[in-house]
Amino acid sequence: MKLYDRHPGVPHDLPEIRPLRAMHSKTFDLGRGKRKLVQFVGPIHWRDGERWEDIDLEPRHQDDGMLRVDQAPYKLIVDPTTTILRHESRLTGLRARAGIIAIGGKAVTLPAPVVEDGRIRWLQVVDGVDLELRLTPTGAQWLRHIHHADAPHSFTWTVQRQEAFDGDRIVEQGAGEDAGREKAGVTLRRSEARAINGWVKWETEETFDRRVSRILDRKTRRRGWSDEVQYPVVLHG
Amino acid sequence: MADIIEPIGSTADDVITFSESNGLSTAGAYVGGFLVCGRYNYANTRMNVGLRFPALAIDQGQQIDLAEIKVYQHDYTGNGVATWFGHDVDDAPAWASTTNLPRNITRTSASASVVAGTNGTVVAQDVTAIVQEILDRGGWTSGNDMAFLASVSTATGTGNRGFFWHDFSTPGGTPAVLEVTFPAAGGGGAMPLVDGGLVN
Numbered sequence: 001m002k003l004y005d006r007h008p009g010v011p012h013d014l015p016e017i018r019p020l021r022a023m024h025s026k027t028f029d030l031g032r033g034k035r036k037l038v039q040f041v042g043p044i045h046w047r048d049g050e051r052w053e054d055i056d057l058e059p060r061h062q063d064d065g066m067l068r069v070d071q072a073p074y075k076l077i078v079d080p081t082t083t084i085l086r087h088e089s090r091l092t093g094l095r096a097r098a099g100i101i102a103i104g105g106k107a108v109t110l111p112a113p114v115v116e117d118g119r120i121r122w123l124q125v126v127d128g129v130d131l132e133l134r135l136t137p138t139g140a141q142w143l144r145h146i147h148h149a150d151a152p153h154s155f156t157w158t159v160q161r162q163e164a165f166d167g168d169r170i171v172e173q174g175a176g177e178d179a180g181r182e183k184a185g186v187t188l189r190r191s192e193a194r195a196i197n198g199w200v201k202w203e204t205e206e207t208f209d210r211r212v213s214r215i216l217d218r219k220t221r222r223r224g225w226s227d228e229v230q231y232p233v234v235l236h237g
Numbered sequence: 238m239a240d241i242i243e244p245i246g247s248t249a250d251d252v253i254t255f256s257e258s259n260g261l262s263t264a265g266a267y268v269g270g271f272l273v274c275g276r277y278n279y280a281n282t283r284m285n286v287g288l289r290f291p292a293l294a295i296d297q298g299q300q301i302d303l304a305e306i307k308v309y310q311h312d313y314t315g316n317g318v319a320t321w322f323g324h325d326v327d328d329a330p331a332w333a334s335t336t337n338l339p340r341n342i343t344r345t346s347a348s349a350s351v352v353a354g355t356n357g358t359v360v361a362q363d364v365t366a367i368v369q370e371i372l373d374r375g376g377w378t379s380g381n382d383m384a385f386l387a388s389v390s391t392a393t394g395t396g397n398r399g400f401f402w403h404d405f406s407t408p409g410g411t412p413a414v415l416e417v418t419f420p421a422a423g424g425g426g427a428m429p430l431v432d433g434g435l436v437n
Binding site: 006009010022023024025027032034037038039041042117118 | 415
């Protein structure tokens, strides 16, 4: 579903003044010369030539088994059997590929993903670990859900990108020039990058090694744990 | 691992910030995907919300009938009381730790109480006077960015207190929007279409 259409609090039955579309907004004709501007904090449209089109982040199944997102500022194809994704920027035409190859130092066999709400989730990839590919208007983001303290905390990824991938950014969380150094509770070991036919390829192993804290939600009485005591993100009962 | 980000815009325009530090969190990721205006239990501190709407196509001095920020109220708990302010500048810069925190902005004279509605619904917050004050600035130009602060003033006690709203990047969520209604121009004639672009 289109990002705009998902929103229950904005006009859905008013005639849109299409020439007034912008990246973050739509404008509607209220009649008698009145109009309404609906402005978002983030993008709701992507540029297709001279036209602004609605962003739709719902992955669609292809005949070849792949999942595809193409109503966005980027095109993305995901192989649900490997997590390997192919990303192509509409701005630059440059491409990148990435995906997971091991968890806890072992190769993984992936279950069928759950596709919903602009995200692709592989549940219980190994005991206590889910993987999630979250699609946003500005890109795709991997999340690692670690459900209990005894679950594996290390993930190995393969990354490949075109050498001239300067218009876009591939951001390695906590890595960059600091690869190999412990930072923000994550240790990263990055292999030496190899350049082949205009592509750069490397592997990264990330290990989450923050102190684990057990927490209790006073309102719901749910118990959980967190790897960051000040800002607990994960609360699984 | 690699996050692939397109440089077309930011989803970092709705943020939370802490009352007693210079921290800034985008995407509400630290609070389960929510914007928090109030007191968050685990962080043990009060939080404010900043919203920045990019590239508003509204002319300087344009009179408006109504401006509403619509937020999806996931939860309202306890005794949180908060107030909306605008960033009293011609073109609101992006939020930034230390240098441009929502709580430190130059605030508009106009303000509005943050309204608590029903949990699980979109709640309209009337910010007409705030928007009009910014549009009336001599330096405002169509295409500039406009920013707002939801500042908590009361959130005592323990546990979660205040307003929990959806963030822009919450999957399947309902992000904040700014709706501006314009009056008819020139005695009811149609408003001219001033923006460029193709007529479809």
